[in-house]
Amino acid sequence: MDYTASLSFLYSRLPMFSKLGADAYKKDLHNILALEEKLGNNYRKFKSIHVAGTNGKGSTSHMLAAVLQEAGYKTGLLTSPHLHDFRERIRINGQMIPESFVAAFTTNSIPLIDAIEPSFFELTVSMAFAWFAQENIEVAVIETGLGGRLDSTNIVTPEISIITNIGLDHQNILGPDLATIAGEKAGIIKQGVPVVIGEANAETLPVFEAVAKSKQAPMSVASEAQQLIQWGKNGNRLDATVRDTDRTDGHQYQLDLTGEYQTRNLLTVLQAIRILQRAGWNINEKAIQSGLSQTRKLTGLHGRWEQISESPRVILDVGHNADGIRAIVRQLGLETFAHLHIVIGMVKDKDISAALELLPKTATYYFTAANIPRALPADELALKAGSYGLSGRSWPDVNQALNAAKAKAGKNDLVLVCGSVFIVGEVTW
Template identity: 30%
Template sequence: MTSSDVILERLMALHPKVIDLVLDRVHRLLDALDHPETRLPPVIHIAGTNGKGSTQAMIRAGLEGAGDTVHAYTSPHLARFHERIRLAGELIPEPLLADLLAECEAANGGAPITYFEITTCAALLAFARHPADWTLLEVGLGGRLDATNVVNPALTVITPVSMDHEGFLGDTIAKIAAEKAGILKPGVPCIVGPQEEVALEVIEYRAARLNAPLSVHGQHWHVTEENGGLVFEDETGLMDLPPPRLIGAHQVQNAGMAIAALRELGRAEGAAAAMRDAEWPARMQRLSRGPLVEAAGAAELWLDGGHNLAAGVALAEALGRLPDRPVHLVCGMLNTKDATGYMAPLAERVRALHAVAIPGEINTLPPEATVAAATRAGIPAVEAPSVADAIATIIADDPAARILICGSLYLAGRVLRENG
């Protein structure tokens, strides 16, 4: 049997662009597959710039804590493609994934279609054929023209909107918010996370036109940290919960969106499990084993895949919550990102930065450009040949350092693969 990796390699060649935001090709293939998108367990559809994955992870943990089974679709993957598709809580097995990809490839008949579009169709086909209580779908890019936006959801969620992917979504918060709000559907409720005023106005305008009820942070629900725990309040009442397992003030807001979603779905009994059990790799993740950890010795090793200004702000805040240690960054970014904007909030928290290229990534930012961006942000920086070399250099001078590998999910994925 042909492996999924071989088929995925072929699928990459079906379209000259990695991203081409129209829905025509997806609708054509779904039609050829007899419309699996119409046969899914109830869908929770999640869009936004930051926090989509963490919020989805907490919703999934909450639903499972309430005794339900959950399909989940997310992107990009970190170590293996199989991470993108969870069937009733488990990563999709290789034989099934290979069969589904081959079926979609055959149904597509060699017609132009992007990698994300055809693999999204494969995920929808998997979800339609396997029983579960819920389906969680994370938008890949934007919302309005994203390949996931072919469903009739039971609930939508819009996490905080900020500047990112401007070349595809627009060069203002309002334009980007309009793309995210494209997942709203007539009469379908939407949970709205913390937003800039201009983004909220766009979302509210779209919702009013569709008669889609909104549950908005700061208006209909509130979430705060109190006495080492988390307090959620809406019109139903107060909930005292354990703190989120995921680190950072931004995770408190993500937790609030997850709890608001569970309330809306009638699964509030899973809220404690949402806080306690959620896992989301490469989001301020402490690495605890593997060759890189062994090489680091007494130094702490952390991993984060954030890559825009809002992620830099959140990361700086999360670092400020940890016990005091000298912080060194090992950073690799894509050349499509605002590297200086990402690094600027981190300047007061870190001692130095070691810039690396992302191995195997054609759009990596060259290390010298990363050094220049760090210098503009006020962070002393040098180039390093690899992550392992950077770690070795750091611990030679600072054995008790806190080392944070950061700047890109692609770099994070490479680290997770190589670190076992």
């Protein structure tokens, strides 16, 4: 099979979470372990950093990969989902996995697929590990797909584990409350391996502490170990001054990720780097500053408060659950605009009520749906949103909705596209 045929095979043959939701989720590690055993246990052939969390794990993973890359390490990066190109999921030093490797791996794996019946995500993880091993990378930053304890990536024993935060998302799979979800995410904590918690609260902190203690895993909370002294938006960049809480001197960083929520991810990244430095990793301050200042360029990260045009300004953000929408609303409070237009679509297996009640009632809405089976029909979303005082029209696809918003918006207005990773992924620009 060539690359195009391979993708068609993967999308049609293997269960995909984006299409099926919970039905595509495999609740054990049997398949990934079986795949890895047949393929040579590639996951054991490189060092790794494992990142879980409800929100921020993608940004955190990309920032860490950028810093490690700038420090001179040959760095793999595994994230999900992708926005435009399947190969965005798997990178080495920012370069996407070659089409030829995807095609060859898929073709050669057909007997394994028939025998093991893995999910789309399970096979993608094994594909990434195979490429990383072939290319002799030094370290991989690995983002969990969903949860942690039973996630396919959780076969690695990393140098450090990171849990960015806990929010209410995927409750039908991970559990009904923050403590239960924290327990699932804490499943990535390994025996004796340091763990960084980005943010914790009264419900989640005891869970993390108990698991870390049982695994004799040194635990630190980034928001306690790192102090954000000041920050501000500087055009399309974010300036921040941070210091270790046990030191008096601070460091200035300039990020090419401008969302206010990136300040919290920054503290998590810096704490993880401090632990790696103490373990002997050669990561100097110049590499940290360079990596953070060009994360987008180095790793291809998109969709995090990303401006794609001006007059009117059009912003893309993949925030989709209650905490993600809450972060978007905080960011909107920092922006200057005449009127707000929001292009939004959501999936039907989410608790959309929690998100809708947070959105500004003064905005004009353009309700739409991504081209996936899980998408909530635009008319249903519009009806539900109306009960929360959000008004607007529904549109059959994302780009028609966006074009309508841009046509109606004045040059000083702001157009925001959000509500689902898949909505942002379908935007043409």
